[in-house]
Each structure stands twice: as C-alpha cells, then as structure tokens.
Amino acid sequence: MKGVFLIMVYVIDKDGKPLMPTERHGKVRRLLKEHKAIVVKKVPFTIQLLYETTEFIQPVTLGVDSGYKYVGLSATTETKELYAEEVTLRTDVVELIASRREARRGRRNDLRYRPPKFNNRGIEEGWIAPSVRQKIESHVSAIEKIHEILPVFLVRVEVGSFDIQKIKNPEISGVEYQQGEQLGFWNVREYVLWRDNHKCQCCKGKSGDKRLNVHHIESRKTGGNAPNDLITLCETCHNNYHDGLIKLPASIKRGMSFKAETFMGIMRWKLYNILKNKYSNVELTYGYITKNIRIRNNLEKTHYVDARCISNNPLATPSEIVYFSTKLRCHNRKVCKDKILKNGVKKRNQCPNEVFGFRLNDIVMYENEYYIVQSRRTSGSFQLQHCITGKRITKTYKKLKFIRHSVGFLTIPKSRNMLAINN
Numbered sequence: 001m002k003g004v005f006l007i008m009v010y011v012i013d014k015d016g017k018p019l020m021p022t023e024r025h026g027k028v029r030r031l032l033k034e035h036k037a038i039v040v041k042k043v044p045f046t047i048q049l050l051y052e053t054t055e056f057i058q059p060v061t062l063g064v065d066s067g068y069k070y071v072g073l074s075a076t077t078e079t080k081e082l083y084a085e086e087v088t089l090r091t092d093v094v095e096l097i098a099s100r101r102e103a104r105r106g107r108r109n110d111l112r113y114r115p116p117k118f119n120n121r122g123i124e125e126g127w128i129a130p131s132v133r134q135k136i137e138s139h140v141s142a143i144e145k146i147h148e149i150l151p152v153f154l155v156r157v158e159v160g161s162f163d164i165q166k167i168k169n170p171e172i173s174g175v176e177y178q179q180g181e182q183l184g185f186w187n188v189r190e191y192v193l194w195r196d197n198h199k200c201q202c203c204k205g206k207s208g209d210k211r212l213n214v215h216h217i218e219s220r221k222t223g224g225n226a227p228n229d230l231i232t233l234c235e236t237c238h239n240n241y242h243d244g245l246i247k248l249p250a251s252i253k254r255g256m257s258f259k260a261e262t263f264m265g266i267m268r269w270k271l272y273n274i275l276k277n278k279y280s281n282v283e284l285t286y287g288y289i290t291k292n293i294r295i296r297n298n299l300e301k302t303h304y305v306d307a308r309c310i311s312n313n314p315l316a317t318p319s320e321i322v323y324f325s326t327k328l329r330c331h332n333r334k335v336c337k338d339k340i341l342k343n344g345v346k347k348r349n350q351c352p353n354e355v356f357g358f359r360l361n362d363i364v365m366y367e368n369e370y371y372i373v374q375s376r377r378t379s380g381s382f383q384l385q386h387c388i389t390g391k392r393i394t395k396t397y398k399k400l401k402f403i404r405h406s407v408g409f410l411t412i413p414k415s416r417n418m419l420a421i422n423n
Contacts, residue, residue, distance in 0.1 A: 007023070007319070007320040007321045008021050008022075008044070008045075008083070008319060008320070008321065009021055009022050009023070009024075009028050009046070009047060010041075010045065010047075010083075010149040010150065011046070012040070012047075012048045012049070012148075012149065013048070013055070014048070014049055014050060014051065014052060017055070017151075018147070018149050018150050018151045019049075019055065019056075019057060020056065020057050020082075021082055021150070031049070032047065035050070041149070043411050043413060044083070044321075044411075044413070046149050057151040059077070060075050060076070060082060060150050061077075061152070061156060061312060062075045062143065062146055062154070062155045062311065063075075063076070063158075063306075063307040063310030063311030063312075064143060064155065064157040064158065064307060064310065065158050065290070065303050065306040065307040065310055066139055066157055066264070066267065067089075067260075067264075067303070068089070068135070068260035068263045068264065069088065069089055069091060069260070070089070070303050071087040071089065071138070071139055071142055071303065072085075072303030072304045072305075072307035072310075073086075073087065073143070073304065073307050074310070075146055075150050075152060075311070076308060076316040077313065078313055078316065079313075079316055081317060081318050081319045082150060082319065083146060083150060083319060084307070084308070084318065084319050084321070084322045085142070085146075085322065085324070086302070086304050086322065086323075086324050086325070087326075088326045088327065089135050089138050089327050090134060090327045090329065093130060093131040093134050094221070094222060095221055095222060097130060097131070098221040128266060128270065132263055132266050132267065135263065136270055138327050139267075140274055140275070142409070143155065143275065145409075152279075153281060154281045154283065155275060155279055155281065155282045156283045156310050156312065157271065157275065157282065157283070157284055157310075158284075158285050158286065158287060158290055158310050159267070159272070159284055159285075160261075160265075161264075161265065161268065162258075162261035162262075162264060162265055164258050164261055164262070165177055165180075167258070167261070168181075181227065188214075188225055188226075188227055188230065189214050189230075192227055192230045193232055200232060200233050200234035200237055201232055201233065201249075201252060202233055202234075202237040202241070202246070202248055202249065203234065203236075205234075207234050209234040209235050209236040210234075211234060212234055212235070213233050213234070213238045214230050214232060214233075215230065215231050215232070215233045215238055215241070217230070217231055217252065218254050228255030228256060229254045229255075272284055290306050290309050290310055293309040293312075294306060294314070297309075297314045299314060304322055318416060319416075320415060320416060321414070321415060322413070322416060324411070324412050324413075324414060325409040325410065326409065326410045327409055328406060328408060328409060328410055330408065355377075355397075356376075356380060356397045357397075358373055358376060358382065359373070359405055360373060360374075360376070361374075361406040361410050362402065362406065363403040363404050363405075363406060364384065364400040365400070365401040366393075366395055366401070369386060369387075370387040370403065371384035371385060371386055371387060371393075371400075372385045372387060374392065380397045380398065381394055381396055381397075382395060382397050382400065384400075387412050388412075388414070
C-alpha cells in the first residue's frame with residue numbers, strides 16, 4: 001500500500017457505480033483489512049465497497065484533448081484535478097494492413113489458393129478506414145476507462161477543423177477551392193510528369209534515357225500516391241536506385257504530409273456522435289479556445305494540461321500523479337508465417353499467449369523495481385524494460401514476481417515531481 005500508486009484511491013460502490021475518490025489511505029487500508037472492500041484495479045488503484053453507502057458526489061468534468069498520435073485526459077472539479085492521463089495511440093495500422101494485402105495477393109498465384117465463396121467485398125454505408133476507426137475506438141476506450149472510476153457529469157472534447165487547401169496556399173479564396181493543383185490532368189502520373197517538366201530529377205537528363213517513371217519518395221505502403229510523395233526519374237536512374245547503385249540528391253524530399261489533419265477532419269463528428277449516443281452530456285470545443293485559456297493562466301504546454309484547460313477548470317489543483325498509457329496491439333498475428341513448410345506443415349501464425357505464465361507487456365517486479373516484459377523465450381530468459389528509466393535487462397522468469405496484466409493499454413503512473421526533474 002506504499003508508493004505513488006496510492007496518491008489518489010478511486011472508489012466504486014457495491015453496484016459498481018463510481019463514487020468520489022479519496023486520499024485517506026488509512027481508511028482504505030482498514031476497509032481492505034476488515035474485508036469491507038476489495039481491490040478491483042491496481043492502476044489506477046481502485047477499490048469496490050462491499051456495503052451500502054450514500055452517494056455524495058460532485059460534478060466532475062472530463063476534458064479530452066483529442067489527437068492523431070496523443071490524447072490528453074483530465075477529470076476535474078472546480079478546485080481539484082482528480083485524474084490526468086496522456087495516451088499514445090498506435091501508428092502501425094496502415095503498414096500492417098498493407099503487409100496483409102501483399103500476403104493475400106501473393107497467395108492468389110499459389111495453386112492452393114481458394115477464391116472467396118461469397119461476394120462480401122462491398123463497402124458498407126458509413127465505412128471509415130481501419131486506421132482511422134482504430135484511433136477513434138481508442139479515444140472512446142480511454143474515455144470509458146475514466147467513466148468506470150469517476151462520476152463524470154460532463155465530457156468536453158476538443159476537435160480540430162483544418163483547411164488543407166489553405167495550408168497549402170494561404171491566398172486561396174472563392175472558386176479557387178474548386179480548382180486544385182491537378183485541374184486539367186487525367187491522372188496523378190500525368191500531373192507529376194508535367195510538374196517536373198518531363199525531366200529526370202536525379203540526373204537532369206544526363207543519362208540520355210527518354211523513358212520516364214514516377215517514383216515514390218517514401219514507400220507506397222506509408223506514403224500513398226499523393227503528388228508530394230512522387231517524383232519523375234528516368235528508367236536508368238530508377239533501376240539504379242532500386243539496385244542500390246545510386247542515391248537520390250539530398251534536396252529531394254517528400255512534401256508536407258496531411259495525415260494528422262485529415263484524420264482530425266474525419267474524426268471530428270464521428271467521435272462526437274459516438275459519445276453523444278453513449279453519454280447524455282457531451283460538448284465540443286476548439287483549439288484556439290484551449291490555447292487562449294492556457295496562455296492566460298500561464299500553464300505549460302502538455303496534452304494533459306490542455307485537457308485540464310478544456311475541462312474549464314485550468315486553476316484546479318493538479319493531481320500528484322500523471323498516467324502515461326500506450327495503446328497495445330491485441331492480436332499479434334504474424335503474416336510472415338503463412339508459408340507451408342516441408343511435409344505440408346504450416347507454422348502457427350500467432351505467438352503463444354503465455355510463456356511460463358507471463359504475457360507480453362506484463363508488469364513484473366524484480367529486486368523491488370517495476371519492469372515491463374518486452375520479449376519472452378521458451379528457454380525462460382525474458383527481456384525486461386524498467387517502467388521509469390526505460391533501462392533494459394535480461395532475466396530468467398524464476399526471479400520475477402507477477403504484478404498485473406496490461407490489457408489493451410499499458411499504463412505507467414509517474415509523479416509530477418519526477419516529470420519536472422526529467423524536463
């Protein structure tokens with residue numbers, strides 16, 4: 001019961017409804033000792049009362065700083081911050097889906113390939129890309145976690161509205177919005193060739209090769225077919241580059257990427273509608289309002305501080321603990337293991353869930369220090385990462401004490417004093 005884990009103890013009643021949290025650690029200790037309460041969650045530390053109690057709750061506002069890679073969360077009353085968290089979202093979904101698509105296309109040329117029996121490849125109404133859907137679901141899951149431990153009365157979400165055309169050209173106006181950079185061209189390839197004056201951007205025509213190719217500066221898997229990721233190369237330079245014989249000039253770089261802005265534009269109303277269906281009191285706010293509140297109150301620029309400003313209680317006493325969560329990949333299926341071995345034996349395409357009773361990303365204790373299980377071997381040798389310092393060590397599973405599983409999110413609490421020292 002010692003340490004930073006118990007600065008704030010979250011409480012739910014006998015029926016599972018959240019009550020106001022407490023800092024009376026002595027009372028919590030007595031309730032657990034007398035079997036009047038049980039521990040239902042270790043991080044954040046949450047207990048459930050086993051007896052009837054009155055519901056004295058204050059209105060709690062949850063501020064949500066939504067984003068493409070990071071999400072800030074802060075639950076506050078008028079005077080005190082009850083919970084602060086920063087969530088790191090996944091950014092590997094696009095690459096994983098592209099790898100799966102490559103494996104499927106490769107299997108089509110295999111004699112063992114069986115075509116689909118049903119024509120179920122259509123797109124449903126309201127469909128959104130899996131990479132975007134995963135991020136929206138992560139936002140919702142993070143908000144649901146806080147509703148489980150705190151009596152949230154109001155959810156205020158900051159969303160962004162980006163004018164990508166205006167970012168590209170600040171002087172754009174009127175009908176120019178209907179006349180994009182590819183106006184008058186049949187396709188992207190034709191536009192890129194025209195933009196580069198039908199000249200190789202590597203050798204500038206010195207190779208004498210008149211055959212021109214459109215090359216992806218970044219992998220098509222991650223960069224897509226946007227014009228700012230394409231460049232004109234002659235076939236000689238193109239082949240030499242892929243054979244590793246030459247390098248592109250340092251001046252050739254992809255242009256601005258608008259992945260984050262596009263995501264925020266798609267997510268804006270999707271997230272709001274989902275939350276509106278789940279909770280009765282949901283409001284939207286915008287970044288310029290949050291920035292004004294933060295600057296006016298001379299606060300630092302972090303995601304969880306922005307979330308406190310979004311909750312409209314910027315001067316509430318900050319919580320002593322900030323929780324840092326990382327969204328985990330729940331099913332680690334390996335598409336690289338889809339090949340048939342000798343004698344028709346197929347490799348298992350998913351890692352074992354447990355090795356000697358331990359899972360990936362479990363929190364364990366070694367010599368009174370908390371570590372995360374990074375990798376496991378059937379020999380019993382595990383690679384561990386320190387929860388605070390990030391230092392990596394390798395130890396046998398026999399010397400480890402299991403603390404808890406990390407399901408969906410890997411959450412590490414850190415004190416504000418430690419964050420201030422590190423900064």
